[in-house]
Amino acid sequence: MVCGRFSPETVTVWRGEFAVDSTATPADASESADTADEKTRKTEARKAAKAAREARVTELAEKDHAQRCRRNAKRSPGDREPEKALWKASLKDARAQVRREVAVAAVKKGVTGAATYLAHDAQAVWTRNQAQLAPWKISVPYLAAAELATLAVHAGGGSPVALSAACAASAAGGSVLAWRRTLEKRTPARFAAKVRGGMALAGAWAAAMPFVHAGGQIPMLAAWLGGTGYLGLSWWREHRHPVPLRADIAELDVDGLTGPQSAVEAEEVPVSMVEGILAAFAERVRVRDGAVPGGTLTHLGTAGNCAKFELALDPNGKVVANQLESRRERIALAIGVFAHQLAFEPGDRIDLVTMKVTTGRQDTVYNGPIVLCDGTPISSRWEITPGSDVDIVIGAHLDGDGFAVYRVIDAGSVNSAFILGSIGSGKTLLAEEIAIALKFLGCELWYVDGQDGASSELLKRHADWAIPLTRDAVEDLYQAVKGAADGRNLELKIRPELGNKYTYDPGRPPVITTLEECQGVFEMKNADGTTYGVLFGGMARKLRKDGMGFVAISQDLDLTSTFGGSDILRSCLMAAGNFFAMRFLSRTRAGMLPPNCPNLLEVPKHGYGYSPLAARPNAMWRAANIENSPRTKDEWMTAFPPSTLDKVTRARAGAAYRKRDESMAEDLDAARAELEFLENATDEQLDAREADRKRAEAEKEKKNGGDGKVVRFFTGGGPSTVRAGAGGDGLSEAEQRVHDVLAEESLTPTGVGEQLGISRQAAAKTLQKLVAKGAAVLMEDGRYMAKDPR
Numbered sequence: 001m002v003c004g005r006f007s008p009e010t011v012t013v014w015r016g017e018f019a020v021d022s023t024a025t026p027a028d029a030s031e032s033a034d035t036a037d038e039k040t041r042k043t044e045a046r047k048a049a050k051a052a053r054e055a056r057v058t059e060l061a062e063k064d065h066a067q068r069c070r071r072n073a074k075r076s077p078g079d080r081e082p083e084k085a086l087w088k089a090s091l092k093d094a095r096a097q098v099r100r101e102v103a104v105a106a107v108k109k110g111v112t113g114a115a116t117y118l119a120h121d122a123q124a125v126w127t128r129n130q131a132q133l134a135p136w137k138i139s140v141p142y143l144a145a146a147e148l149a150t151l152a153v154h155a156g157g158g159s160p161v162a163l164s165a166a167c168a169a170s171a172a173g174g175s176v177l178a179w180r181r182t183l184e185k186r187t188p189a190r191f192a193a194k195v196r197g198g199m200a201l202a203g204a205w206a207a208a209m210p211f212v213h214a215g216g217q218i219p220m221l222a223a224w225l226g227g228t229g230y231l232g233l234s235w236w237r238e239h240r241h242p243v244p245l246r247a248d249i250a251e252l253d254v255d256g257l258t259g260p261q262s263a264v265e266a267e268e269v270p271v272s273m274v275e276g277i278l279a280a281f282a283e284r285v286r287v288r289d290g291a292v293p294g295g296t297l298t299h300l301g302t303a304g305n306c307a308k309f310e311l312a313l314d315p316n317g318k319v320v321a322n323q324l325e326s327r328r329e330r331i332a333l334a335i336g337v338f339a340h341q342l343a344f345e346p347g348d349r350i351d352l353v354t355m356k357v358t359t360g361r362q363d364t365v366y367n368g369p370i371v372l373c374d375g376t377p378i379s380s381r382w383e384i385t386p387g388s389d390v391d392i393v394i395g396a397h398l399d400g401d402g403f404a405v406y407r408v409i410d411a412g413s414v415n416s417a418f419i420l421g422s423i424g425s426g427k428t429l430l431a432e433e434i435a436i437a438l439k440f441l442g443c444e445l446w447y448v449d450g451q452d453g454a455s456s457e458l459l460k461r462h463a464d465w466a467i468p469l470t471r472d473a474v475e476d477l478y479q480a481v482k483g484a485a486d487g488r489n490l491e492l493k494i495r496p497e498l499g500n501k502y503t504y505d506p507g508r509p510p511v512i513t514t515l516e517e518c519q520g521v522f523e524m525k526n527a528d529g530t531t532y533g534v535l536f537g538g539m540a541r542k543l544r545k546d547g548m549g550f551v552a553i554s555q556d557l558d559l560t561s562t563f564g565g566s567d568i569l570r571s572c573l574m575a576a577g578n579f580f581a582m583r584f585l586s587r588t589r590a591g592m593l594p595p596n597c598p599n600l601l602e603v604p605k606h607g608y609g610y611s612p613l614a615a616r617p618n619a620m621w622r623a624a625n626i627e628n629s630p631r632t633k634d635e636w637m638t639a640f641p642p643s644t645l646d647k648v649t650r651a652r653a654g655a656a657y658r659k660r661d662e663s664m665a666e667d668l669d670a671a672r673a674e675l676e677f678l679e680n681a682t683d684e685q686l687d688a689r690e691a692d693r694k695r696a697e698a699e700k701e702k703k704n705g706g707d708g709k710v711v712r713f714f715t716g717g718g719p720s721t722v723r724a725g726a727g728g729d730g731l732s733e734a735e736q737r738v739h740d741v742l743a744e745e746s747l748t749p750t751g752v753g754e755q756l757g758i759s760r761q762a763a764a765k766t767l768q769k770l771v772a773k774g775a776a777v778l779m780e781d782g783r784y785m786a787k788d789p790r
Contacts, residue, residue: 053098060094061087135232138183138195142202143224145170146209150217153210160210167210171203191235198231274299274307277335277357284334291330292319297355306399309355310347321346321353325598325618339602343399343618356619358398364607364622366629368636369393369437372405381442381640386503387412392437394430394580395607395621404611404621406434407576408441412501413544414510418573419553420600421582426607427553428456430580430623431514434551435459436636442506442643448477450517450553459514462637464645465660468667469520476656477513478526478535481548484511485539487652488546502547508646511548518552522564533564540572555584557592560779561746574613582609731775738766739775742786746779 068086149167153160179196187195205224212220281297284290294314301308313319319327324344332339341358370377370393373384384390391405406417417434421427438445439462447463449455460466465480467473492500504510515521522533536550543549552573556562563570573579581593584600593600597612598620607623626633650658681689731739741747741755749764756763767784770776777787 053102056101057091057094057098060097061090064093065090135198135228135235138199139202139224139228141174142171142206145174146206149206149210150212154214164207164210168203168207171206175199175203194231194234198227201227277307277309277337280335285331291327291334292324293317295319300354305358306401307357308399309357311344311353311355313351313353315351321350324353325596328598329602339599340604340608340620341398343620345616345618356399356401358620364625364628366433366624366626368639369433369440370403371437371440381440381506384441384504388504390441390504392434394433395609395623397616397619397621399619401619402616404580404609404614404619406578406580408438408549409502409504409510410576412499412503414502414512414547414549415544415576415578416540416549416573417551417578417580418557418570419551419580419582420555420557420584421553421609422555422585424605425582425584425603425609426605426623427582428516429607429626430582430609431516431551431553432456432458432633433623433626435462435514436626436633438510438512439637439643440640442509442641444509444511444643444645444649446477446511446513448474448513448515448521450515450520455516458633458637459516462634463514464643465657466664471524471526474521474524474532475526476654477521478532480653480657481511481513481536481543482539483652483654484649485543485546485548487648488548489542491648492545501545507644508547508649509643511645511649512551513549514551514553516553518550518554519556519562522562522566522569524564531564531566533566533569537563537566537569537572540569544572544575556586557589558779560777561785577611577613579611579613580609581612582607731770731773735766735770735773735775738763739770739786742770742776742784746783746785748783752784
């Protein structure tokens with residue numbers, strides 16, 4: 001009998017006998033508890049299934065018993081069966097039926113599961129082997145054509161000569177068509193000659209098949225298999241199957257391959273994973289046809305959720321350090337990780353590179369803004385000393401090594417920032433996180449919603465000045481920024497203690513304008529026809545020392561269509577390295593990104609990104625999830641003392657700024673009135689408003705063009721409507737066709753030529769004429785965009 005306390009030993013039961021396990025640990029206890037819970041769940045599930053079967057049996061038995069009773073009542077009294085016998089028979093039939101239902105359900109579940117498993121397996125095999133199957137995908141059509149011709153000959157459907165000629169013609173035509181439309185673009189130059197030669201041989205083989213009798217089919221098929229395999233050998237050497245590792249790879253002497261390793265092993269990264277990466281690198285990456293021939297990988301240790309390796313390049317090899325980024329996808333595939341989990345950074349020597357593999361997930365709970373003063377976190381804006389560098393932490397690097405920051409103040413200036421990201425990348429949440437940190441610093445926050453209310457409702461509610469997207473409002477913003485900058489410049493002239501630069505002072509706070517979908521502002525033109533991108537760009541350099549800046553957000557970074565044609569503006573927004581590149585799906589803009597910018601197509605959604613102009617351009621970061629926080633976003637926005645704009649800046653910002661509350665109230669009242677009208681208007685009232693709008697547009701066109709002869713362009717949504725201008729600048733029929741195409745989408749001369757069936761040279765000449773007439777504009781990436789000259 002066991003009694004009393006027996007810690008630290010734990011009594012366990014094994015095969016019906018008591019045994020003492022002196023090595024039991026809390027982890028073992030937890031595992032035992034999990035096992036017991038699992039058994040309990042299974043027992044409860046079995047009981048529930050049994051209860052459901054019994055209920056089904058009772059239901060069926062009652063229905064059958066009722067029918068039996070009705071039939072039994074119709075019999076003569078002498079032939080009637082006892083009630084108990086009827087119920088017993090019904091119960092027996094019901095149980096048999098339930099057993100059949102259970103068996104059918106089990107078979108159906110098994111068949112469905114097997115089919116699903118096989119389908120998923122087949123899909124996985126097909127997906128993983130796309131590159132490996134390329135030689136077979138090219139040669140199989142020739143086999144199909146040859147077999148059809150041969151079957152037709154043997155069935156008496158035609159003479160061998162005619163079918164051979166038809167087969168040869170089909171193979172030749174199909175080869176030329178496939179090469180021109182698909183294969184020429186996808187085939188690397190070093191394989192082009194072999195692919196063309198293989199297609200010619202396959203065509204000749206297919207033409208010979210109709211002459212082969214039935215007994216000679218097997219040698220011909222063997223020739224097809226052997227020829228395809230021989231011609232595909234060089235391709236398969238370069239495109240190896242990605243998974244799984246061979247069994248003997250696990251037995252490799254990892255230490256012997258990589259040299260001494262660090263003894264430091266973090267608990268987050270299992271040793272087996274590190275060894276698997278090292279083994280896969282040795283098997284697939286450092287081989288002659290691998291991504292890094294002759295390279296050597298050494299495990300240095302782990303930091304947080306990151307495994308760190310040293311990659312030594314072969315001095316006599318063909319790969320240098322700056323080529324690794326372009327080979328990142330191949331290396332990631334070979335070692336079995338996602339490309340965004342892999343990062344390369346320069347090492348101590350030219351032939352050494354630090355390779356980091358992220359292996360875990362981060363805690364993304366948002367617990368408030370993190371602001372650094374000269375690298376040290378602060379808890380109040382009053383801790384910032386004059387001349388300090390001030391950073392806002394926007395996210396933690398996935399490799400656990402440091403943070404990505406927005407350097408908002410340095411060297412006597414306030415810096416701007418640019419956030420690039422496609423829909424769903426998380427750029428609006430990042431802008432809100434930055435805005436909360438700016439509120440912590442006591443900055444004056446102005447906000448323009450480029451989607452006119454469809455972006456951040458939080459910033460619109462809590463900005464010190466929320467500006468609608470209208471030309472009058474944007475003009476007010478421009479004049480306010482210009483006036484405030486002039487006022488602060490005046491202070492720099494007459495106050496020598498400021499040192500002709502901006503020094504952080506909560507009583508003279510930075511003024512930051514956040515521009516959501518900034519192209520809506522920068523592309524807009526003032527009354528003189530100048531884009532506000534050019535106007536703001538003209539002030540951008542001096543705004544820094546005046547303590548003013550922008551946080552611009554967009555889904556594009558084209559000079560013309562995003563920044564209003566101002567290269568100065570684009571440069572100033574990113575001058576301090578504050579370029580935050582999130583998930584970006586446009587392939588045509590890749591050439592506009594910094595040379596060392598990673599592939600943004602691979603960036604995950606919702607808060608991930610790179611800082612291509614920062615000290616670690618290849619280190620991916622992830623912003624904290626501001627919606628996963630102990631406080632609401634509104635509570636964070638109001639958690640800090642409000643900003644106090646100094647009198648000089650406030651006075652020079654102009655009447656539009658000083659009366660901003662009244663303007664916002666008027667805009668809100670106008671929006672409510674418009675909504676009420678739309679909800680209650682009759683068809684006659686709507687038609688009258690539409691007629692008034694068209695009449696106003698016609699009067700405006702007449703005023704601008706003279707005698708109603710104007711040239712009007714639509715930049716999207718359909719073809720343009722063009723009439724001859726008074727100065728003879730109308731479009732010819734050919735120019736009109738090209739402009740109609742550009743109205744639908746921006747295209748290169750080649751794209752226009754393909755759309756209209758004309759040569760590239762003719763398209764280019766017509767596009768140049770459209771640019772000269774102000775009807776189109778040439779963008780940075782070589783495409784042309786339709787333009788409204790008004």
